[in-house]
Amino acid sequence: MKRTAIYPGTFDPVTNGHIDIITRGLKLFDKIIVTILENPAKKTLFTTQKRVELLEESLKDVGNIEIAAYGGLLVDYAIKREAQAILRGMRAVSDFEYEFQMALMNRKLNREVQTVFLMTGLRWIFTSSSIIKEAVQFGGDIESMVPPVVYAELKKKYNLCPDENS
Numbered sequence: 536m537k538r539t540a541i542y543p544g545t546f547d548p549v550t551n552g553h554i555d556i557i558t559r560g561l562k563l564f565d566k567i568i569v570t571i572l573e574n575p576a577k578k579t580l581f582t583t584q585k586r587v588e589l590l591e592e593s594l595k596d597v598g599n600i601e602i603a604a605y606g607g608l609l610v611d612y613a614i615k616r617e618a619q620a621i622l623r624g625m626r627a628v629s630d631f632e633y634e635f636q637m638a639l640m641n642r643k644l645n646r647e648v649q650t651v652f653l654m655t656g657l658r659w660i661f662t663s664s665s666i667i668k669e670a671v672q673f674g675g676d677i678e679s680m681v682p683p684v685v686y687a688e689l690k691k692k693y694n695l696c697p698d699e700n701s
């Protein structure tokens with residue numbers, strides 16, 4: 536049987552911590568569907584389309600993955616895609632409560648889908664999309680924390696390196 540996991544998130548934007556979880560997750564699953572869950576109530580820096588593009592470019596050399604976007608319940612999408620698991624990264628104790636609540640809610644909604652956690656690699660333990668966005672807007676050096684294409688887009692967004700053609 537082919538083992539498929541959904542790796543859900545906001546990915547605003549994708550970070551090296553996410554990439555680490557995906558590449559390690561591929562040692563457990565035959566296929567990972569990296570899915571942007573759309574939440575109209577959540578204000579994001581990048582549009583869904585842009586976040587999809589950034590994921591595609593960042594993962595262009597990684598096999599057995601698919602990039603998707605979905606608006607609705609995560610477990611419904613997992614069933615629709617015949618995925619057995621939801622993959623999530625856990626950084627520190629501070630993540631635990633939120634992740635625990637989400638995993639239990641998803642289990643309540645559908646018992647067929649299992650949540651699997653991987654501990655985030657030590658190198659990325661302090662990174663998050665939000666903290667990276669905060670640092671970069673004040674000129675913090677976050678180049679080593681995100682894929683090159685994301686770094687370029689963040690610099691453009693915050694006008695740190697205005698594109699001569701724009």
Ligand code: PNS
Nearest residue numbers: 543544545546572607608609610637640
């Ligand atoms: O990267 P994030 O923001 O921590 O990801 C959170 C996400 C998108 C996985 C979560 O908000 C989610 O699953 N949203 C879809 C709606 C849903 O299924 N909610 C019920 C489970 S809490």
